Amino acid sequence: MENFTPVSALIGGALIGLGTLLLLVGLGRIAGISGITSTLLFQKEDKLWRLAFVLGLVAGPLLTTLFYKDFSYSTPELSPFTLAAGLLVGLGTAWGSGCTSGHGVCGIGRFSPRSLAATLVFMLFGVLAASLLF
């Protein structure tokens, strides 16, 4: 466990919690990233706040770079494997009505049994895939 970073994990997690809470308190919306982004792309209603939210997501790492000089992170190679994973994440979050933010944070945070079940299942399958593949 030499890569364990408990302090930055808790601070980062608390900021994620604040962001999701701000969307609830301000707009009354669940901050589910897959739902907001796919609705922005494929439905006509209420596009503007969804666009602003997604722009905030994209701007986050740029803002972080300003304050945190040696901020860097890895990105995946472009490969059929990466594309297949993206396709599965898209299909799965649409069928399952949510991802880590919508089910894992907002859903569990309001004690939704559906979100708890979904989170346990995607965690289990994520652990299976990562543990067997790598």
Add this chain to the structure above:
Amino acid sequence: MKLLIAFLAGLLMSVGMAISKMIDPQKVLAFLDLSGDWDPSLALVMAGALAVYSVGYRLFIHKPAPLFDKQFYLPTARYIDKPLLIGAAVFGLGWGMVGYCPGPAISALSSGSSGTLGFVLAMVAGWFVARKLKIS
């Protein structure tokens, strides 16, 4: 004001993913991969987010309306059904293959990485297909 709130909410979540390194797929895979040198950090990211959200939710949800809209928009589905479980399993597999869930992948678009862009475009294709091909 609504647009500013939405932008700030996305920004806060994204800075949180950046600071906690959840934006880095290697960090996420180090949590999901139990076979190697296990890194429990991601569990604390979830714990930190849940601590803030669950308390805040309880304090605010009894208000008649949010600050800048006339009502709360909460999910109405109640049952644990087949689309939920199959969807979560398919999502989990994709997550464990590369280490990206939708938030970090979209946040990392600003890196200009072709792999990240490819992942996001494939994910959008998945959303499109799932709208046509529903699980019943």
